[in-house]
Amino acid sequence: xxxxxxxxxxxxxxxxxxxxGFMKTIGAELTRVASGEVWITMAPTPATSQxxxxxxxxxxxxxxDSACGYAALTLMPPESEVLSVEFKTNLLAPARGELLRAxxxxxxxxxxxxVCRADAFAYQGGERVIVATMLGTMMRVVPGREVSR
Amino acid sequence: xxxxxxxxxxxxxxxxxxxxGFMKTIGAELTRVASGEVWITMAPTPATSQxxxxxxxxxxxxxxDSACGYAALTLMPPESEVLSVEFKTNLLAPARGELLRAxxxxxxxxxxxxVCRADAFAYQGGERVIVATMLGTMMRVVPGREVSR
Amino acid sequence: xxxxxxxxxxxxxxxxxxxxGFMKTIGAELTRVASGEVWITMAPTPATSQxxxxxxxxxxxxxxDSACGYAALTLMPPESEVLSVEFKTNLLAPARGELLRAxxxxxxxxxxxxVCRADAFAYQGGERVIVATMLGTMMRVVPGREVSR
Amino acid sequence: xxxxxxxxxxxxxxxxxxxxGFMKTIGAELTRVASGEVWITMAPTPATSQxxxxxxxxxxxxxxDSACGYAALTLMPPESEVLSVEFKTNLLAPARGELLRAxxxxxxxxxxxxVCRADAFAYQGGERVIVATMLGTMMRVVPGREVSR
Numbered sequence: 148x149x150x151x152x153x154x155x156x157x158x159x160x161x162x163x164x165x166x167x168g169f170m171k172t173i174g175a176e177l178t179r180v181a182s183g184e185v186w187i188t189m190a191p192t193p194a195t196s197q198x199x200x201x202x203x204x205x206x207x208x209x210x211x212d213s214a215c216g217y218a219a220l221t222l223m224p225p226e227s228e229v230l231s232v233e234f235k236t237n238l239l240a241p242a243r244g245e246l247l248r249a250x251x252x253x254x255x256x257x258x259x260x261x262v263c264r265a266d267a268f269a270y271q272g273g274e275r276v277i278v279a280t281m282l283g284t285m286m287r288v289v290p291g292r293e294v295s296r
Numbered sequence: 297x298x299x300x301x302x303x304x305x306x307x308x309x310x311x312x313x314x315x316x317g318f319m320k321t322i323g324a325e326l327t328r329v330a331s332g333e334v335w336i337t338m339a340p341t342p343a344t345s346q347x348x349x350x351x352x353x354x355x356x357x358x359x360x361d362s363a364c365g366y367a368a369l370t371l372m373p374p375e376s377e378v379l380s381v382e383f384k385t386n387l388l389a390p391a392r393g394e395l396l397r398a399x400x401x402x403x404x405x406x407x408x409x410x411v412c413r414a415d416a417f418a419y420q421g422g423e424r425v426i427v428a429t430m431l432g433t434m435m436r437v438v439p440g441r442e443v444s445r
Numbered sequence: 446x447x448x449x450x451x452x453x454x455x456x457x458x459x460x461x462x463x464x465x466g467f468m469k470t471i472g473a474e475l476t477r478v479a480s481g482e483v484w485i486t487m488a489p490t491p492a493t494s495q496x497x498x499x500x501x502x503x504x505x506x507x508x509x510d511s512a513c514g515y516a517a518l519t520l521m522p523p524e525s526e527v528l529s530v531e532f533k534t535n536l537l538a539p540a541r542g543e544l545l546r547a548x549x550x551x552x553x554x555x556x557x558x559x560v561c562r563a564d565a566f567a568y569q570g571g572e573r574v575i576v577a578t579m580l581g582t583m584m585r586v587v588p589g590r591e592v593s594r
Numbered sequence: 595x596x597x598x599x600x601x602x603x604x605x606x607x608x609x610x611x612x613x614x615g616f617m618k619t620i621g622a623e624l625t626r627v628a629s630g631e632v633w634i635t636m637a638p639t640p641a642t643s644q645x646x647x648x649x650x651x652x653x654x655x656x657x658x659d660s661a662c663g664y665a666a667l668t669l670m671p672p673e674s675e676v677l678s679v680e681f682k683t684n685l686l687a688p689a690r691g692e693l694l695r696a697x698x699x700x701x702x703x704x705x706x707x708x709v710c711r712a713d714a715f716a717y718q719g720g721e722r723v724i725v726a727t728m729l730g731t732m733m734r735v736v737p738g739r740e741v742s743r
Contacts, residue, residue: 148366162408163347164347166344166346166347167345167346167347168341168342168343168345169343169344169346169352169354169355169579170352171343172321172322172343172344173321175435190383192317193317194317194318194320194321195317195318195321196316196317196318197314197315197316197317197392198313198315198316202318203316203318203319203358203361203362204358204361204380205318205354205355205357205358205359205361205362206318206354206358208354208357208361208385209352209354209355209357209358210354210360211354212353212357213352213354213445227308230387231353231387232386232387232530232558232582233384233385233386233387233531233582234353234384234385235382235384235385235533235729236357236383236384236385237381237382237701237702237729237731238379238380238381238382238383239701239702239709240702248430252685254684254727255686255687255724256475256726259557259584260530262531262684262686262727264727268336271714275645277701277702280701280709280711280729282426282584282682282684282727282729284530284531284684286557286558360736365533381679381707381731382680382709382731384533384580384682386552386560386580386582388552388553388560389553403535403537403578404537404538404575408706408733409679409733411535411537411578411680413578426552426553429552429560429562429580430531431535431578431580433535433679433680435706435707461645462645464644464645465643465644465645465650466639466640466641466642466643466644467641467642467643467644467650467652467653468650470619470620470641471619471640471675477716490615491615492615492618492619493615493616493619494614494615494616495613495614495615495616496610496611496613496614499619500616501614501616501656501659501660502656502659502678502681503616503652503653503655503656503657503659503660504616504652504656506652506656506659506683506719507650507651507652507653507656508652509652510650510651510652510655511652523645525697528685529651529685530681530684531682531683531684531685532651532683532686533680533681533682533683534655534680534681534682535679536677536679536680536711559622568609582636
């Protein structure tokens with residue numbers, strides 16, 4: 148991928164991200180967009196909490212899923228869009244702290260399907276703890292063509 | 297389970313649900329609590345949307361996960377709490393419409409682990425469409441004891 | 446699907462099944478092939494056992510996976526073949542008894558991807574116990590075209 | 595973990611592995627046992643094949659699952675045994691070649707549950723290709739106590 152293509156891919160990811168109302172709702176930010184690698188970060192608040200005050204597993208999954216989708220998108224041809232086919236999340240520790248960051252990488256980028264892995268880390272008092280991990284499948288779709296999983 | 301125990305289980309679920317800031321954020325409501333079966337419902341809004349305006353896969357997963365956890369909790373002894381160990385979601389169709397409902401049932405309720413299945417349905421113009429399905433593992437924890445997955 | 450198409454689909458499934466050396470190795474048999482529904486059955490032996498003498502989780506998964514793939518295949522156009530994209534298995538109880546049967550159904554049959562659910566049951570002394578469940582994604586491929594996930 | 599404990603853990607793993615009839619059936623061998631890390635290797639044969647002659651996804655999963663279970667077991671107290679709770683496999687490329695190797699590591703080793711990641715690699719003509727990846731949950735059980743997921 149040329150530098151120009153990489154910049155175009157990043158622009159596509161950033162534009163797409165701004166269109167996600169839910170990412171705004173939870174205060175999520177794109178903090179890294181590189182070829183096959185995307186990070187999304189948020190600060191936990193009561194609005195994203197489950198019953199113990201930790202970040203809800205579904206919110207953690209949202210970060211991981213979006214990071215996976217965008218990581219896959221960075222490696223797709225320019226006209227592509229991306230859909231989540233499926234994902235699995237393992238929760239490893241309570242998601243609490245000042246910051247939560249999902250880091251996704253692409254394990255395999257196919258013509259149609261991409262397989263991604265993402266880890267979520269909580270930052271608390273200078274410590275970084277892995278709190279969840281995802282293994283998921285993303286699908287390339289081309290707008291204008293009949294879109295279908 | 298006696299009627300009294302079932303009522304106590306429902307009360308526990310409803311109390312726990314009210315403590316989830318995130319469920320309030322997305323406008324989710326508990327619409328059914330029975331032994332081994334829980335429904336959670338929400339109305340899609342721009343605040344829960346992904347880039348195409350559909351409900352974000354992570355929000356759908358949040359409903360499914362919470363429904364699974366509470367379905368498992370209804371079958372656990374009174375002093376129990378529940379944690380998500382892991383879950384897998386398959387996205388089947390765009391999550392759009394007037395209403396989204398996650399319906400969870402318990403497939404196996406063990407001493408420590410429960411396995412749950414949940415489907416999410418979108419209601420649009422009188423039609424009901426399955427939009428996602430989850431298979432997940434929930435864990436019983438007893439407060440006061442060292443809590444650990 | 447016409448009766449003729451259903452018969453052709455069954456013939457395709459049965460032919461494909463006979464080409465699987467591994468299904469022969471574990472003594473697996475196709476015991477039901479219908480539109481969107483396939484059963485595979487085997488009798489546990491020491492050759493398929495894990496350390497406690499039960500059927501190995503990977504063998505149970507093999508039955509579930511093959512049943513899912515064939516269930517998906519019955520709903521695909523005639524020239525199609527099927528590949529497993531991914532699957533998740535939850536183990537629910539020891540897989541032991543005289544007979545083990547995987548029962549798969551198609552939850553969603555798409556142009557490219559199918560999502561299937563399958564349960565494995567153990568039959569022992571007249572009792573039937575669910576021992577595992579799978580949620581998996583299958584992909585349609587057309588031989589001759591570049592085959593790719 | 596002391597060197598002595600590590601040796602005892604390895605001995606436990608090797609003894610357990612020999613009790614698995616199915617590992618013998620597919621010609622699988624333990625090729626690495628270290629703290630939190632286990633490799634299992636096999637040579638593909640017609641007896642382990644699916645319809646295209648590649649190794650059946652269920653056999654690949656069997657290697658990954660066993661490697662995960664043993665990797666988890668190496669980090670558990672001496673009297674422990676291990677059960678698979680659940681696992682998810684993504685198939686990434688056809689499993690063919692002279693050798694197939696599953697490499698598992700422990701992501702989180704808890705009092706009750708361990709989360710493991712494993713990759714399967716095919717070796718063909720000097721090349722190494724990743725063909726599958728697993729994310730799974732393993733459970734510690736203590737023989738003599740009521741064994742239960």
